[in-house]
Amino acid sequence: MSHRSPLLPLLFALVCIGIALYPLVGDAFYVRLAAKIVVLGILAMSLDLLVGFAGLVSMGHAAFSGAAAYVVAALINKAGVTDLPTLLAASLATAGVTALAIGWISVRTSGIYLIMITLALGQMVFFFFHDVSFWGGADGVNLDAKPVLAIAGIELIDLSDRTVFYYVALACLVGTFVLLSVVLQSPFGQVLRGVRINEGRTRALGHDVQRYKLAAFVLAGLIAGLAGFLEVARSGFVSPAHLGWHESATVLIVVILGGMGTLVGPVIGAFALVFLEDWAAELTDHWKLIVGLFVIAVVLFLPNGLVGPLARSGGREGLGKALARLWNAPARLFGRTPAKRRDDLPQESAGDA
Amino acid sequence: MPETILETRDLSRRFGGLRAVSAVSLAFERGVVHAILGPNGAGKTTLINMLSGDLPPTDGKILFEGADVTGLPVHVRARRGIGRSYQKTNILPELTCLENCWLGAQARLPGWLNMVRPARRYRDVQARAERALGLCGLEARAGTQAATLSHGEMRQLEIGMMLATEPRLLLLDEPLAGMGVEESWRVIDLLKTLARDHTLILIEHDMDAVFSIAQRITVMVNGCELETGTPEQIRTSVAVRDAYLGEELAA
Ligand SMILES: Nc1ncnc2c1ncn2[C@@H]1O[C@H](COP(=O)(O)OP(=O)(O)OP(=O)(O)O)[C@@H](O)[C@H]1O
Ligand SMILES: [Mg+2]
Numbered sequence: 001m002s003h004r005s006p007l008l009p010l011l012f013a014l015v016c017i018g019i020a021l022y023p024l025v026g027d028a029f030y031v032r033l034a035a036k037i038v039v040l041g042i043l044a045m046s047l048d049l050l051v052g053f054a055g056l057v058s059m060g061h062a063a064f065s066g067a068a069a070y071v072v073a074a075l076i077n078k079a080g081v082t083d084l085p086t087l088l089a090a091s092l093a094t095a096g097v098t099a100l101a102i103g104w105i106s107v108r109t110s111g112i113y114l115i116m117i118t119l120a121l122g123q124m125v126f127f128f129f130h131d132v133s134f135w136g137g138a139d140g141v142n143l144d145a146k147p148v149l150a151i152a153g154i155e156l157i158d159l160s161d162r163t164v165f166y167y168v169a170l171a172c173l174v175g176t177f178v179l180l181s182v183v184l185q186s187p188f189g190q191v192l193r194g195v196r197i198n199e200g201r202t203r204a205l206g207h208d209v210q211r212y213k214l215a216a217f218v219l220a221g222l223i224a225g226l227a228g229f230l231e232v233a234r235s236g237f238v239s240p241a242h243l244g245w246h247e248s249a250t251v252l253i254v255v256i257l258g259g260m261g262t263l264v265g266p267v268i269g270a271f272a273l274v275f276l277e278d279w280a281a282e283l284t285d286h287w288k289l290i291v292g293l294f295v296i297a298v299v300l301f302l303p304n305g306l307v308g309p310l311a312r313s314g315g316r317e318g319l320g321k322a323l324a325r326l327w328n329a330p331a332r333l334f335g336r337t338p339a340k341r342r343d344d345l346p347q348e349s350a351g352d353a
Numbered sequence: 354m355p356e357t358i359l360e361t362r363d364l365s366r367r368f369g370g371l372r373a374v375s376a377v378s379l380a381f382e383r384g385v386v387h388a389i390l391g392p393n394g395a396g397k398t399t400l401i402n403m404l405s406g407d408l409p410p411t412d413g414k415i416l417f418e419g420a421d422v423t424g425l426p427v428h429v430r431a432r433r434g435i436g437r438s439y440q441k442t443n444i445l446p447e448l449t450c451l452e453n454c455w456l457g458a459q460a461r462l463p464g465w466l467n468m469v470r471p472a473r474r475y476r477d478v479q480a481r482a483e484r485a486l487g488l489c490g491l492e493a494r495a496g497t498q499a500a501t502l503s504h505g506e507m508r509q510l511e512i513g514m515m516l517a518t519e520p521r522l523l524l525l526d527e528p529l530a531g532m533g534v535e536e537s538w539r540v541i542d543l544l545k546t547l548a549r550d551h552t553l554i555l556i557e558h559d560m561d562a563v564f565s566i567a568q569r570i571t572v573m574v575n576g577c578e579l580e581t582g583t584p585e586q587i588r589t590s591v592a593v594r595d596a597y598l599g600e601e602l603a604a
Contacts, residue, residue: 182471186468186471187467188466190452198446205428205431205457206432207459207465208428208429
């Protein structure tokens with residue numbers, strides 16, 4: 001984990017430049033698709049802070065982004081607010097408070113219980129927006145207008161413009177990336193890593209892990225709120241499906257697909273999933289089957305996700321390993337798995353405690 | 354007048370019907386190496402777990418430096434100056450030795466929301482972590498992944514992580530368990546060095562080690578304190594010989 005090859009950041013930079021210039025040359029349809037990828041990438045990155053870095057598997061992440069999206073929709077449609085800073089602040093506040101509440105309850109548990117409780121609490125948020133008629137019911141609501149940033153009557157940013165939206169979203173993606181890089185390198189990030197690897201010992205060394213876990217939830221929730229704001233501004237539509245467990249699971253799949261515990265992985269995962277869905281949906285009505293098979297293949301052959309082969313030293317060795325894994329796959333499927341790496345490790349539980 | 358650093362009053366812990374520790378009242382003096390002996394299952398680890406805060410007692414009180422710490426969670430006690438090592442190696446295997454110690458050294462930072470400055474820029478933390486690594490004898494292994502260490506080295510790291518938090522009271526649960534002879538002596542030397550400016554509570558089965566380091570010894574049997582005294586008193590105690598040392602000799 002501590003030794004990253006320089007290949008990955010380089011690749012990331014190249015991809016970034018490509019992505020940055022794309023709307024100037026690209027087809028309108030694909031620019032829209034790219035915007036979708038960027039927003040999903042932000043959401044997945046925020047979930048990866050919990051899942052990949054702190055080891056907190058949350059199954060209710062869409063509740064944060066979805067609640068933010070609903071509040072934006074209500075402010076625009078019912079209160080006529082289109083001021084971008086106001087809407088953004090409301091999004092972050094909504095998602096932050098939701099994350100604080102869900103996190104406060106959830107961090108008392110871990111492992112499978114954490115999954116169950118985040119799932120249950122996420123569903124409560126789902127039913128709140130689904131059942132309370134104020135929010136628009138099961139069919140969802142269309143936005144009457146889009147967020148606009150205007151100073152003294154001059155429009156600076158109009159998110160209904162496809163290209164403008166794309167660049168705003170991209171800036172948010174880069175900002176999120178930088179923010180999380182900084183946080184993960186800080187002492188705070190070190191404790192989160194300790195929580196993932198050995199929570200009991202991290203606590204015994206003098207860290208109030210509960211507090212750290214809650215802070216991670218709130219930070220992830222705030223970023224998810226940003227993603228929720230962007231998503232509703234992008235599609236002009238929000239429905240209960242945006243915050244159900246199905247959506248949460250999709251984000252989790254994006255994280256696993258791209259590579260947990262990396263910041264680039266979730267973005268690559270979003271890229272892969274959105275493109276694959278688009279391609280497969282054109283091909284056949286059974287596109288979900290194709291997507292499912294792809295996800296299974298990645299999980300089976302690339303346990304570190306799509307970034308796995310790149311993240312390992314130099315990439316070449318990683319690719320070799322990936323091929324070896326492909327070779328060994330039949331054995332894996334039938335349970336003749338050779339001793340796994342984890343089995344060689346000493347017990348990492350809380351010891352005698 | 355010797356000063357008491359840690360005191361237990363009728364400390365008890367039950368697991369269902371089993372009384373793992375029952376009504377143990379002990380006073381540990383500052384600057385003294387106090388060993389706890391007892392056969393397997395005597396309740397030594399359970400006692401240490403209650404002192405460190407890893408396990409809540411079912412009854413009784415713990416006073417550290419005069420204050421009641423019975424209800425305090427383990428991380429608060431660690432910050433107050435109680436450090437511990439585990440009988441079963443309890444490290445972060447994915448991290449390097451230095452990073453393992455780093456996590457302990459970082460617990461001394463004021464505040465907890467240190468989210469901006471990169472961890473490696475905290476020179477004082479780095480210094481504490483390196484010092485702890487040096488003390489436990491793993492200086493040369495700073496960049497080695499902990500999972501790849503030998504068993505003995507893992508035991509050393511276990512101690513190093515505890516030292517990185519700069520505790521005043523050290524709770525050591527069988528630090529020599531499974532170590533080779535040479536490694537053992539190195540750790541015994543380390544314990545002697547630490548004894549100069551720390552208080553040690555030491556659980557250890559290695560009699561030679563215990564009698565060469567400890568100034569006071571408590572013998573536990575079946576969760577109860579059997580006898581407490583100087584090494585000489587314990588060596589010549591009839592009760593201890595009957596209950597424990599005899600058993601050792603017979604084995
Ligand atoms: N978490 C637990 N749940 C149930 N019983 C426990 C638990 N921990 C310890 N015990 C029991 O309590 C008793 C004391 O155990 P403890 O580990 O404190 O002994 P010990 O003196 O450290 O022994 P050893 O020398 O083998 O390490 C044992 O009978 C043990 O089985
Ligand atoms: Mg024990």
